[in-house]
Amino acid sequence: MRRLSWFNATSLTIGFAFLYMPMIILVVYSFNESKLVTVWAGFSTKWYGELFRNEAFLDAAWVTLRVAVFSSTLATILGTAAAYVLVRGGKFFGKTLFSGMIYAPLVMPDVILGLSLLLLFIAVGLDRGMLTIILAHTTFAMCYVAVVVSSRLVSFDRSLEEAALDLGCTPWDAFRSVTLPIIAPAVVSGWLLGFTLSLDDLVIASFTSGPSSTTLPIKIFSAVRLGVSPEINALSSILIGFVTIGVITFSISTKRAVVRRKREENAVM
């Protein structure tokens, strides 16, 4: 291993300090004894205890989790179907327009997306609640899924599907038993992307949520307006912990799969 030069070591330190300093401060202060956020009064885990007794936060967390699971699942199904048609559907009228339009919600400001969804729900007379948040999150998450899955489909050897048809599969059977297993990694990352986007969305959720259904980001945001409490620090630290564990597990398992495949391929040569 090469030693970093003085200049590179400094750049690295400054860069990562910039990225992680705020989060470190947040985690450190979540273990603060004092109720005052900015005054250190010794180590304590009492705010974590308080947090788990706070019904409102737990409810919001449960709502957020359900919204994320349902909307990302729905978005994965719709997004995969859309990607499949756009990549495999051959030439049809307006294909280029549709392909371009699938990206539009990615660049559309969240505020506009939230507002338009709110207007839609009011127009069709849908009461705002968990269902409307799920629908709203599905709407924007499916674009991300479509983009991820279609990039995988483009590099997918078409003759694999033809081989499946040739060997007696109906088109649906060919999709289920050949296409889907091969594009599965892209579908899974599309789902994870949708899940995380839904977890941390504040803007769209605040347009489409009702009094009965508050998601965690909305809860945190409104609580902070009354002053930052150590409980929020504790909650945020837990979220950071979850995300970190998730990301590390995912990257380790991907890396292992790549290494295993390399080793098997080398064994053939």
Add this chain to the structure above:
Amino acid sequence: MAEPNSKPNTTVFAPWTDPDAVPLIRFRNVTKRFGDFTAIDDLTLDIYEREFFALLGPSGCGKTTMMRMLAGFENPTEGRIEIGGQDMANVPPNLRAVNMMFQSYALFPHLSVYDNIAFGLKRSDMPKEQIPDRVNEMLRLTRLERFAKRKPHQISGGQRQRVALARSLAKAPKLLLLDEPLGALDKKLREETQFELMDIQEKTGTTFVIVTHDQEEAMTVASRVAVMDAGVIKQVDTPPAIYETPNSVYVADFIGDVNLIEGTAAKTGEHAYEITYAEGVDPIKVTECEHEIAEGAKVTFAIRPEKIVVTQDPPEDRANAMQGKIIDIGYLGNLSTYHVELPGGQMVKATMTNASRISRRDYTWEDTVWLGFRSSAGVVLSE
């Protein structure tokens, strides 16, 4: 060039000469267009059962389109295709008794070799308990028993090719389509596999249709070869017939090496002509010309380099003799190709076997030599 059709002591397999034979595949005035581009132009063709039929042509000549129409991935714009007497229009690929071996092999990467081969059987009406026997039989046929549990990325290119073949043969199709099956293999492996393919074709009795741009491959494996160009079949015949008696300049030039000499024809007798190709030299005498040629017609005389002998003195046992100067010699070890310039500037290639050591050869660069060939050695082409 190998000629597998000349096997002694067996009845000659030639259903195309039998007027009562019913073809397995019939193309009837088939045209296929992609937008403005005509890939197949009004094509009519019969292929018989148990044939090993090769579609040969440069890329873009329409041979792959024909194969994809047989598999059911494309439908003809006009005309009809029959397999076993049944019109194939609107029959989807999964309901055709046709299997295809893809150029890229198209092995399913997430399934083992065993499951790849079993894939089609699981979707057929074969009883579940018979499937393992059939898969094992295919593994034996293609000598893959040891690799049954491996995934496609864990085996070599030649083994993948055999898995693809086993998978496409597993359902015992009436017709097997092979799309450039040996393109990804190196030369030595390709030659071995060609004979393996012929062997398997004979053992299983399946009709094979192979698409290739490699003329040696087509000549080696096929019972008949169709030479294609720009959506049209130029000639369909056995490999020796295609090679010895091409019907057009295109076919003569596409298959193997050939000398093409342009001239004017004059009839001298029954099936005999003289071709005048330059001023002040003897015309080329041609006999055994099967087709009629108009007096004074512009024709091309085609002759293979190995049918011409190079000698220092005028050859006495050859009807045609012409003098020229050696411009170049290509030495290939067993053969040498001489590039000889005739007085009119026409270049002629002649291939000689190096029967004695090169140091004992009487002629070399810049020497004047005689070229000789029999009156039946070449063919006269009018198109």
